[in-house]
Amino acid sequence: MQLTLINFAYLVASVLFILGLKGLTHPRTAVRGNLLGALAMLLAVVVTLLDQRVVTFEYILAGIVIGALIGSAFAARIPMTSMPELVAVFNGFGGIASVLVAGAALFEATDLGASSVRFTISTAASGIIGAVTFFGSLIAFLKLAEFVKKSWSGGAIKMLNVLLSLGCLGASAWLVIEPGSYEAYWLAVALAALLGIFLVVPIGGADMPVVIAFLNSCSGLAAAATGFVLGNNILIIAGSLVGASGLILTQIMCKAMNRSLGNVFFGGVGDAATDVGSDEEVYAGKVKSTSADEVAMLFDTARRVVIVPGYGMAVAQAQHAVRDLANELETRGIDVEYAIHPVAGRMPGHMNVLLAEAEVPYEKLVEMDVINPSFQQTDVVLVIGANDVVNPLARQADSGPIAGMPILDVDKARTVVVVKRSLSPGFAGIPNPLFAADNSLMFFGSAKEAVLDLVAAVKES
Amino acid sequence: MEALVAALTVFVLAVFVGFEIITKIPPTLHTPLMSGSNAISGITLVGALLSAGSEHSELATWLGMAAVVFATVNAVGGFMVTHRMLGMFKRRD
Numbered sequence: 001m002q003l004t005l006i007n008f009a010y011l012v013a014s015v016l017f018i019l020g021l022k023g024l025t026h027p028r029t030a031v032r033g034n035l036l037g038a039l040a041m042l043l044a045v046v047v048t049l050l051d052q053r054v055v056t057f058e059y060i061l062a063g064i065v066i067g068a069l070i071g072s073a074f075a076a077r078i079p080m081t082s083m084p085e086l087v088a089v090f091n092g093f094g095g096i097a098s099v100l101v102a103g104a105a106l107f108e109a110t111d112l113g114a115s116s117v118r119f120t121i122s123t124a125a126s127g128i129i130g131a132v133t134f135f136g137s138l139i140a141f142l143k144l145a146e147f148v149k150k151s152w153s154g155g156a157i158k159m160l161n162v163l164l165s166l167g168c169l170g171a172s173a174w175l176v177i178e179p180g181s182y183e184a185y186w187l188a189v190a191l192a193a194l195l196g197i198f199l200v201v202p203i204g205g206a207d208m209p210v211v212i213a214f215l216n217s218c219s220g221l222a223a224a225a226t227g228f229v230l231g232n233n234i235l236i237i238a239g240s241l242v243g244a245s246g247l248i249l250t251q252i253m254c255k256a257m258n259r260s261l262g263n264v265f266f267g268g269v270g271d272a273a274t275d276v277g278s279d280e281e282v283y284a285g286k287v288k289s290t291s292a293d294e295v296a297m298l299f300d301t302a303r304r305v306v307i308v309p310g311y312g313m314a315v316a317q318a319q320h321a322v323r324d325l326a327n328e329l330e331t332r333g334i335d336v337e338y339a340i341h342p343v344a345g346r347m348p349g350h351m352n353v354l355l356a357e358a359e360v361p362y363e364k365l366v367e368m369d370v371i372n373p374s375f376q377q378t379d380v381v382l383v384i385g386a387n388d389v390v391n392p393l394a395r396q397a398d399s400g401p402i403a404g405m406p407i408l409d410v411d412k413a414r415t416v417v418v419v420k421r422s423l424s425p426g427f428a429g430i431p432n433p434l435f436a437a438d439n440s441l442m443f444f445g446s447a448k449e450a451v452l453d454l455v456a457a458v459k460e461s
Numbered sequence: 462m463e464a465l466v467a468a469l470t471v472f473v474l475a476v477f478v479g480f481e482i483i484t485k486i487p488p489t490l491h492t493p494l495m496s497g498s499n500a501i502s503g504i505t506l507v508g509a510l511l512s513a514g515s516e517h518s519e520l521a522t523w524l525g526m527a528a529v530v531f532a533t534v535n536a537v538g539g540f541m542v543t544h545r546m547l548g549m550f551k552r553r554d
Contacts, residue, residue: 024493031544034497035544037540038544054514055515059526060510066530067530067531067533071541072541075537075541078542083492083546086496087496087499090539093503093535094502094505098505100509101508103524104528108518216499219502222502230511236475237471239502240476245494246495248480252491347492348495356549356550361551362551
């Protein structure tokens with residue numbers, strides 16, 4: 001097929017990608033949006049196969065069949081709690097594909113003796129960003145799947161990362177000066193691989209949403225860089241859309257934790273020494289424990305109940321029980337809503353998916369800024385498996401790791417019931433005065449059993 | 462140099478379009494947005510096809526084929542899991 005026609009088809013595919021993303025602006029149109037994106041991909045692939053430069057098809061077909069089988073097997077089976085791991089792996093795959101394509105393009109161009117500065121710079125960029133994405137995602141995956149639980153941090157790693165970044169730049173410069181040197185390219189890739197590993201190694205569980213969003217952005221930028229290598233507009237357009245998307249999500253996540261991206265990567269959690277009081281000072285004699293029957297009585301007189309789900313709820317697989325409780329309350333004429341903190345869960349929007357899976361209608365899931373003013377008119381708040389995102393200490397300037405972090409103002413409600421195993425701290429590692437507040441009741445137990453008990457108690461009353 | 466500027470123009474404009482659209486996507490859909498946009502970044506597949514299909518050198522073909530596998534996993538898996546997830550988002554009946 002003629003190049004003009006192919007490029008025209010790429011333009012159509014680009015438009016479809018944009019319309020597809022636009023579809024994602026509302027749950028009603030989202031399914032169609034995603035299908036438009038898939039259609040765009042199909043169109044781009046088909047017209048590429050008609051390109052005159054493509055002369056053998058065996059390898060391509062084999063590759064596509066293998067890839068499609070693996071991809072669909074993953075997609076069909078993955079549980080929703082493991083969504084962050086899956087996205088991390090897919091991010092990584094996109095990254096490594098860019099490394100390989102740029103590498104292959106370098107071999108071809110060198111043999112043909114046609115390498116411009118544009119070509120070498122973008123080849124280096126494609127290899128470096130792609131390798132950081134792949135190896136960073138690999139570490140993120142290992143951490144999310146809890147194969148690796150420790151986080152190593154410290155000045156040595158920061159120093160090493162600076163050196164590795166400089167090394168990447170040096171190797172790129174070598175490639176630009178000597179366009180034919182494969183060694184330079186693979187050296188840059190190797191250094192970038194180490195950089196990816198050591199960037200993510202120091203990052204702890206609470207910061208994972210930021211890292212996943214950031215790597216998402218990188219996978220897009222790697223694709224865009226490959227587009228620069230090949231002079232291919234569809235790669236540039238699709239890649240930069242993804243890059244922008246990941247960047248916005250990164251920014252939202254950082255804001256939700258009141259931290260900068262630099263702080264996440266280079267700060268380390270809990271650096272600032274703080275004096276927020278020990279557990280004993282905060283909790284001694286003030287924590288009131290409650291029972292299912294007592295909470296059911298509270299619900300009896302309540303008109304508005306807000307449920308605050310945290311990652312603990314998802315780990316305990318309690319979302320179905322929570323939905324049953326909400327349904328039971330609604331049949332009694334109680335207004336029930338869910339308050340979703342932006343960093344609830346392990347990736348942006350994770351909690352929404354987990355609740356959607358339990359068939360909670362999406363209108364019931366209310367974001368932080370919208371629901372916060374309504375806590376004063378709320379009779380009962382039920383906090384399930386959340387901790388740092390409802391810690392009132394965040395409003396104090398000197399509260400260390402969570403200072404200034406926007407929180408759900410649950411302490412403004414008439415009564416707060418906290419379902420939790422014990423008084424142990426969250427990721428931030430500081431006590432939560434909410435648990436000792438006058439209007440708080442602790443309902444100790446595992447999330448699932450506690451909620452099931454509540455459902456039974458409500459049914460009886 | 463001309464080609465670089467042309468490519469940069471497309472890049473910068475596409476980033477702007479991306480920002481405009483993505484900021485309108487509600488937090489409820491942020492996970493599907495990530496998996497869906499992730500699938501879109503599988504567009505590297507187009508580049509991979511060109512490397513794997515052009516009978517240039519054996520090494521380039523093998524690199525290309527590996528890239529085809531990775532990018533296809535990314536694209537096919539990404540769109541499918543997004544579809545599965547979006548099917549779960551329901552209104553109150």
